[in-house]
Amino acid sequence: MPGLGTLYGRGGATTFLMDLEHSDLILIQGSNFAENHPVGFRFVTKAKERGAKVIHIDPRFTRTSALADEYIPIRSGTDIAFTGGIINYVLQNEAYFKEYVVAYTNAAYIVDERFADTDDLDGIFSGFNAEKGTYDPATWKYELEESGGESSQAAGSAKDAVNGGTSATTGSHPEHGTKRPKKDETLQHPRCAINLLKKHFTRYTPEMVERITGAPKEQFIELCKLVVANSGRERTMVYCYAMGWAQHTVGVQNIRAAATLQALLGNTGRPGGGIMALRGHASIQGSTDIATLYDLLPGYIKAPSLERGEDTFEKWKKNWANPTGWWANWPKYAVSQLKAWYGEAARADNDWAYDYLPKNTGDHSHQPMFFTMKDGGIEGMILWGQNPAVGGQNAALQRAALGQLKWMVCQDLFETESAAFWKREGVDPATIGTEVFFMPAAAIAEKAGTLTNTMRLVQFHEKAVDSPGDARSDLSLAYNLGKRLKALYADSQLATDRPILDMTWNYDSDDAHERARGEPDVEKIMREINGYVVETGEQVKTFVDLKDDGSTAAGAWIYTGYFPAKDQNLTRRRKGDDWVSLEWAWAWPANRRNLYNRASADPDGKPWSERKKYIWWDEEAKKWTGLDVPDFPVAKAPTFRAQPGAKGMDAHDGTAPFIIQEYGVAEFFGVQGTVDGPFPTHYEPRESPVPNFLYPHQQYNPVLKEWRRRDNPYHAIGDPKYPYVLSTYRLTEHHLTGAMTRWNSWLAELQPEAFCEISPELAVELGIRNGDWVTISTARGEVEAKALVTGRITPFKIGPKQWVHQIGMPIHYGYQGLVTGDAANVLPPLVADPNVSIHEAKAFTCDLRLGRRGPAHEGPTWLPVPASEQRPLGRPDRGGRVEAGTAHTTDDDIVPAGVVMAGAQREHQLESSEHLSIDPEPAGDREANT
């Protein structure tokens, strides 16, 4: 997540689960920790037993709230206002950790005078390009010292703006060359980062927080006091978040706000501190490390993009190899990777076969991909362990899109909704041309391999039994596919076929039984990922040994070291202790568990306090030592000072803990890495019944990704037809689209039917009784569910006049399996955060009525869209603009949402739901359209 990357350098969680036990205050916000990471939650209960306080901030009172010391209700989509309020409290009361902030952050750095803040520009930052609907971050810069090193003017500006920086690491800015920013260590200069930060958040007062979020003011102030009391030399606080923050059109900024606060309070890099990102699937961390994302290569190396003009290796390198900081090593990692993939064929004279790499030409993330598919732009698809017919937003559109494919291969454990999309309710299979091949998959116990969990811990698991029948591992499918392609092109002379022919592909198992089953040897692949010396073929021990001259090969530098010798698979280790457990498996990078841990010592290298001792400088041994692997050059003394013009790590002082960052410090003012502004700012969700109290004329994130098409209609701001906020989430009893749980009677009986949670207040208002059937509808479609009326859901008092009802709905149900139910995902629109293209499933508007739904519930999502309307990303106007005069100005006159809507409608014709509400046609006609 760039939210962490921009500030700290790396996108991964900064800490590890067992460390929670050593925290004094655990803030869980945007995560239902207890329900979705129950095993990890044991360390929260342990911390509690040791006397730590646990606070849960969430729209619903969940099983996590039940275990928390305090629960604070907050309306979905208002976390920046909330965290911003704490930041403001800390800054106003000068309660931040001075020594830490001055030494370890860019607080003192002076920002370019051309930069203009949202308060100056009525809700947008300087550099907004209305044509593209994106920002040009040219003015988001520091003032550089005149002297000191050359300044290479690369064409890198706004490079991330085009192509959402999914990177775990920050975008770099080599155009600075080795020049260093001007500083004012006294923090007096009005334009030094911390003062801009202070200015930016001054309006986030407790009153404003209560007004926007609905969280009681008194409770909020108490929390601020608690936060301050539990930070500093002696105590630390940790943040735990997950999808409740990420799944928003301001998802990345949600996380960034917390990262900002943790840096201000000096909690990052210290025991019991930092930010615990609670990730999803058992190995979702692994799948971003060894990149499943379209714009990344393994190890967070940015995939080449023609939009950034990276048509040659040189240009690619120029864009990503920082002169200073850790990314100065970028060429070593990129070259070693190409070497690992193309072996002999990757030579200095052919730019390491750079031409073999496919180049991105646009946004190919999930959502645009499915629009392209629906418009007939994609011929075939291999669906691998994914179930978009249930898990994808505007699911009905995604189901329709599958029907536009010529062929689809689905490898899964069960015949999921996606595999069976062609026989779902209201569809005549005869009208669907897609040829579907179903390949049974081997489940986890039926194959060996690694899982990289939420704390970057790579753990190996053995195979327990052979998979039944034809079921095979995904690896086996991929490997044999590759082999057959190679065979197919074996005698081709065409240059375009070289990438296939030259690809390293030698993972045959030495075990006869496995070979006979067509299963490759996982450890052979791991050895390649770890890397080896090309000459001798022996394993590389650490990424420090990787070279940019082609003498080393490594599939993913961040994993280098997990297989340091032919017979040493460190991810098999299982020796734990009651805390850091360095000999339990292996964590990237370099088995470091708590990142930036140099910050656990003061600038002189001494622990901030005895109580929070973790990593320190050993004067005798002249090296860093402690409980963890130092996340710092081990022999670099605290007293080390960088020389002007120095490059790479030498450009960092001995006091710079954030080694990936260009200047080795945490950056409040995000020079790059996020494309929607250098500071987090409160915007309402794309669909909301509430006006933006902070920026009345800018309702939502002006650069969010949206697709205004008749098959993806949006509700107008405050549309009275959709008065309620809907938020979707998980239950402990099920897993995501339910494929792994709704087929299992023991789990199915625990949560057998689709339901929605509503407050007793709303139930009384609508005459709904516990257990009644209700229908939830949006312009995208409607679904039915049983009503679970519970006091755990509360209406929110918003502003002086408005009450907002929030409805909650689990995402787990679909039309296949032992127990079935309508999929919540028929309801949300496709809309995305501009940085990582994540959807906004946590907050959108809907209507609710008593009774069951009609037969044709998939709405207008079936319609084919005329070429003229198949608009890709971006829009010609300023999204979310609310015209002057229509919005409220003073506290007491909130415009009735209707007026806001009028203002909004004038400028988004396509958006008004009248315009798009298409009466569901008879199924027959709909088929005709597909």
Add this chain to the structure above:
Amino acid sequence: MSSERHGTTYEAAGQFSPDAVAASMQRNDGGFGRNQDTYFDHPVLRKAHWRWEIVAYFFIGGASAASAALASIADLFGDPDDEALVRTGRYVALAGSAVSSALLIKDLGRPERFLNMLRIVKLKSPMSVGVYALVTFATTSGFAAMEQARADGVIPFDPFGWFPRRLRVAAHMVSAALMICYTGVLLSATAIPVWYRGRRHLPAIFVLSASGAGCALQNALLALTGGSGRTAKKLETIEVIAGLAEAVLLWDYERVAGEPGKALFGGARGRKLKTYAVGVGIAIPALLSLPSILSGKAHPKPKRLRTLLTAACALAGGYVLRECVVYAGRDSADDPRAYLRHPE
């Protein structure tokens, strides 16, 4: 509607009485934890699976054991013209114990399950005691019947003839008494409130109603087989005494059982109990037999129809009593408050 639905004008505070909320949640605590006195009204206890088989078993076992007792008493203390009673009593006892065993097996499912109970003797378990009561009762009834058959010349000789007669009769009597007693204990010694609250009444009530039923049954049979009027009068006398005592105990049972007693004495079941078990089963027979009891001289020929009617009423009442008690146990188990709110 829409503006109100829209929520801009909506004021939640105060607008919703907890009762309105409770109604919407179909829950007495309104989901707000007000006066939670059970867990979603789920039962705390589990009910016995017993149905008509057990009701019939209790009834027939009781009536036939009582018959056996009466036969023995008549045999030891009666006059020559009580012999008819001795005969029918003995035969009924045998038949009754056979039917009872059959019913018990029906309830258990398979015969070997019945034998399974004979693995051990466990005085702590009324079920175990009961099984042995049934077995001994059946055996002694067998002896008695055999003796009778010999006397009636149905069989040439009595293989157990050598056995001291008085001892035999006494044994038959004791086993019959046990058979009559244990059923009440079986119910009283459970965790079911309506039953254990009757521990000082139920066993006696069952004994008394069994005695009544026994008398009624014998009277009916004698009326059909032409027994003496004097015997009939004796039986009627005993029956009336037992009946009145039973009525008194029932009344006291209701008094001490309190709230949990409602499962038996309240509502439809209560009415059924009072109308049939007490009204039809006790009052009517008493009224019908009082004249003859009070009239000093024993009439030589009993009035057949009246006797049969009286018997039918008494027997019906006895059956209904047991049915009500057994089924009250089911409701009592399903009512968490009976147990949680009123521990003994």
Add this chain to the structure above:
Amino acid sequence: MQDMGFFTDVTLCIGCKACEVACKQWNQLPADGFALSGDSYDNTGRLSSTTWRHVAFVEQMDRETPAASRWMMMSDVCKHCTNAGCFEACPTGAIVRNEFGDVYVQPDVCNGCGYCVPSCPFGVVAVQQKSGVAQKCTLCYDRQKDGLEPACAKSCPTDSITFGPVAELKAKAEARVETLRAQGKEARLYGVDGEETRDVGPLNAFFLIPDRPEVFNLPSKPVLPSKFQPEAYAVGLLAAMTMTVVGISVFRGFRESA
């Protein structure tokens, strides 16, 4: 051999139901059905012949003072009573107290008479239609014999369920109550020495609960059925003797009057 049992701490339970599922998996018990109850997140309702661990969800939401709101989860199980009603009632000796001090139903001996069912003061044991025998938590007798922790305790992520020698568990539990009370929280043990143990004695599976037992459907005074037997027998026999006397005197009386 010291008694082995459970300490289930409601204040640590996150209601994940892992215990419920682990139990069903280990003992290969079927699902009970697929219907939404509307009773908070509890869709299995109560312990049954095929659900030997059951997690109850008690919602106490307070609108006036939201801070007082609670959602308590409690993983219920057979209490393995010191004086077990089921054990005493069983006519076949199918129910035994095993070497680990736990109450165990031998399926091969049980004849399904069902008398243990109304005799359990906690409504735990039940006869299953299909197998025709009484079933309940075995306290993983089979696993214990192999030196394994019971499946439910093993799977509990927060150690809300802890398994071990009952004596040790009690010490641990008392300490826990102290800490909670020190934090100003409501906490009491159920099944250690409260009035609930008056008849059934200390429970080998006991609980730490933050509210009245009734809230979790736990009886504050569970009864021990066998305790009622003396009175019942006495009353019954007395009645029988009385009737015998009545009978004799009636028959005799007539003889004289003749």
